Structures are given as C-alpha cells and as structure tokens.
Amino acid sequence: MYDVMGKTVEEPDPETMRRVLEGLAQADDEHPDVSLTHESGWCLSAFGGGLLVWENPDEDSVAPGEMRDVGREETVRLFGLLAAGDIASIDALSWQR
Known part of the structure; x- marks a missing residue:
C-alpha cells in the first residue's frame, strides 16, 4: 500500500488502511x-471525495473502472478484499468504464 506521499506500507491491516486513508486530507x-x-497487478486507488479507481496497469485489454462517492468503510472493505486476493469480488462491482 502507498500513502499519500508515496511511502510504502507493507501488509496493512484494516486500522492501518484507515490511517492511510485519513492521509488524503493532505x-x-x-x-x-x-x-x-496486489501481486497480480490489480490496483485500487482512493482519492479525496470518495473516488475509487480499479485497474490493472499490466493488462491493456481491461479499461480502468471508477466509482464515485464511496465511503471510507466501504473503501477499507475493498482494500481488504484486494489484500486477500479476492479480485473477482471487486471486479464484479458496478465500475464505470
């Protein structure tokens, strides 16, 4: 995981994910x-205001997806799914492509 300044956070737990998300205030x-x-190449990025971007930069055949107005706890839940390697559950959501 990368915080807002690009510092690496190894194997974050849910509480650490919440702290990293709080850094979006800066x-x-x-x-x-x-x-x-994730080691598979799938990446979930969170921006201020609840924007999430779901993408695999190594996979040209899949367009990035966006979701807007996503709450902090839902973002933590999705980060947890990605950390556990549950790509299918995240990919099945209603991403705007």
Whole structure:
C-alpha cells in the first residue's frame, strides 16, 4: 500500500488502511491518492471525495473502472478484499468504464 506521499506500507491491516486513508486530507495535485496493489497487478486507488479507481496497469485489454462517492468503510472493505486476493469480488462491482 502507498500513502499519500508515496511511502510504502507493507501488509496493512484494516486500522492501518484507515490511517492511510485519513492521509488524503493532505492530498494535493502532485500527491492526489493512496493505493493498494496486489501481486497480480490489480490496483485500487482512493482519492479525496470518495473516488475509487480499479485497474490493472499490466493488462491493456481491461479499461480502468471508477466509482464515485464511496465511503471510507466501504473503501477499507475493498482494500481488504484486494489484500486477500479476492479480485473477482471487486471486479464484479458496478465500475464505470
């Protein structure tokens, strides 16, 4: 996981994920998001205001998806699913592509 300043957070638990998300209060144009990347290449990025971006930068055939107005606890839940490798559950959500 990467915090808003790009610092690596290894194997974050839900409480650490919440703290990293709180760091979005210091987001700026250069550092707008926090993210978690699974070893499969799938990445979930959270931006201020509840924007989530779901993508696999290594997979050109799949367009990134967006979800807006996502609450903090739902974001933590999705980060937890990604950390556990449950790609299918995240991918099955209503992403705007």
